[in-house]
Amino acid sequence: MRSESLKGHLDALLLAVLSRGPLHGYAVIEELGRRSDGALALPEGTVYPALHRLEAAGLLSSAWSTAEGRRRRVYDLTRRGHRELGTRHGEWRAFVGAVEAVMA
Amino acid sequence: MSVAYLDALRAELAGAGITGRRRDRIVTEFADHLACDPAAQLGSPRKLACQFADELGTLQARRVAGRTFAALAIAGLLFGVAFFGSPAAAFGAAPAGAPLLGRLARVLAILAPQVAFVAGLLAALRALRRRHQGVIAAAEARIILRRATVATGAGLASSVSLGVIALVFADHVPASWQALALIASGAGTVALLAVLPSLWAAARLRPVAAGGAGDLFDDLGPVVPARLRGRPWRLAVLIAAAVALAIALAGIAGDDPYDGIARGVADGLVCLGGFATLGRYLGLWSPAAGGPPRGNPA
Numbered sequence: 001m002r003s004e005s006l007k008g009h010l011d012a013l014l015l016a017v018l019s020r021g022p023l024h025g026y027a028v029i030e031e032l033g034r035r036s037d038g039a040l041a042l043p044e045g046t047v048y049p050a051l052h053r054l055e056a057a058g059l060l061s062s063a064w065s066t067a068e069g070r071r072r073r074v075y076d077l078t079r080r081g082h083r084e085l086g087t088r089h090g091e092w093r094a095f096v097g098a099v100e101a102v103m104a
Numbered sequence: 105m106s107v108a109y110l111d112a113l114r115a116e117l118a119g120a121g122i123t124g125r126r127r128d129r130i131v132t133e134f135a136d137h138l139a140c141d142p143a144a145q146l147g148s149p150r151k152l153a154c155q156f157a158d159e160l161g162t163l164q165a166r167r168v169a170g171r172t173f174a175a176l177a178i179a180g181l182l183f184g185v186a187f188f189g190s191p192a193a194a195f196g197a198a199p200a201g202a203p204l205l206g207r208l209a210r211v212l213a214i215l216a217p218q219v220a221f222v223a224g225l226l227a228a229l230r231a232l233r234r235r236h237q238g239v240i241a242a243a244e245a246r247i248i249l250r251r252a253t254v255a256t257g258a259g260l261a262s263s264v265s266l267g268v269i270a271l272v273f274a275d276h277v278p279a280s281w282q283a284l285a286l287i288a289s290g291a292g293t294v295a296l297l298a299v300l301p302s303l304w305a306a307a308r309l310r311p312v313a314a315g316g317a318g319d320l321f322d323d324l325g326p327v328v329p330a331r332l333r334g335r336p337w338r339l340a341v342l343i344a345a346a347v348a349l350a351i352a353l354a355g356i357a358g359d360d361p362y363d364g365i366a367r368g369v370a371d372g373l374v375c376l377g378g379f380a381t382l383g384r385y386l387g388l389w390s391p392a393a394g395g396p397p398r399g400n401p402a
Contacts (some may be wrong), residue, residue: 011238025133026140045146046155048133053238055161072136073129 010050012088013040015059015077019085022076025051025063051075059084106138109149116153121310124159143291144230154312158239161311165245168299168306171232172252175299176224179259179292183217186266186281186288194269195278206272213265216258218371219378224255229323230387241315247387249306254386256299275381283288320388336389340379348372 017023017031029047032040054060059081065074077085110131117127131259137144146152193199227248235241267289270282278287319334321328332339348368355364383389 024136026144038121039216043147044137044144045152048130049152049155049159052130052156053163056160056163067136068139070136070139071132073133 007052009092010042010047011054011059012055012085012092014047015081015085015088018060018075018077019082022074024067024072024074027073054081105143106135109138109146110135113149113152116149117156119310120153120157120312121308122156123151123308126160153194157309158242158311158313161242161245161306161309161313162238162240164306164309165248166231166235166239168252168302169227170301171302172255173224173228175295176220176255177257178295179263179298180217180221182292183262183266186285187213189281189284190273193278194281199273199276202386203272205268209265209268209272212261213269215374216261216265219382220255220258220262222378223251223258223382226386226388227251227255227321232283233323233325239313241317242311242313243315244387245306245311245313247317251302252299253303253307253384254382256296256303259296260293263289263296266292289301296310304359307360317387319390336383337379340376340383340388344372344375344379347375380396 013032014028014104017028019034024049026095028051029042029044032042032047049059051062055062055075059078061078062073062075064071066072105385113134114127114131117130123128134146135147144171187195195213230244230251230305266285270277270289274282320332320339328339332342348371350368351371352361352365352368354363355367355402358364379388
């Protein structure tokens, strides 16, 4: 899938991936690819600015952890992030329903 | 390879105005990513730095607009309480032999709150109208920041002037009002000073997202009648006339028609003067204004 097609949905995708539990940046990208069978392969570096923005907006929280002697930043959904994901999910369902109704 | 990449990323982030702990954190995250997958294609360091600056710049601009507006609301309320409860000696005709500092403070205390109110309101309006946009144009972020800076500066000038008036004219005002004015001045100043770190953080970022800065019509949106769109000077004259009329009517209602009309005309002219001197800097109009009506991208 073209990365341009994902641009408008990146925030919702990141929130959805993190709704199942905290992950670090690399794992977020891996999980996104795994759950979409590789269809949602984003340019990897572009995920980090979005994660920082979502955190600054209060939708994610983050904390340092250590793995194999390396520091890594682990992201988690805040309560506000969960609410936002619910809203985005509803909007997405309405959008898909409308498009399907037209395309059918 | 990864060391060179991380060094380049560090340098590009600094170039985009992202320094200190934020930059260290980003580089550490990318180092961890490359340790997980040494063959990862993370993209050009310059593009990434620009993306960080654009995303964070948008957020900081919105945050600064909100915080400035909140601080101005507090400072404005306190100033208003002191102003409307003030004795004639504070803001009326200056006592004979009043020092220059006191006279200057009185002029500032009348003009600066109006500048602060307009600039702060317009910063908040633009941020509000762009609230659903993931990334706003760098030019727009700059305009929001300028408005917030002018609003904060004018707000500080207002609060400090109030304190100066209370101290300089201490012999001419009741002690109770002096205490009230000093408290209002101090609290308002503290509220506005609290905005400075956000302003500083936003000013350091150098976003590059393409797009225009917009103008007054992007702020006011559908409030402006269609026939005025693309004609900022005509709108400014109408607003100045409305301000002049309101002040004149208040003077007439207060049995002081001549003074009211004189103040109204003076304030209307100050409005136009402010529009002429600060309008371009604050993104109220552009050199191209006056051409055909523009679309509203909001």
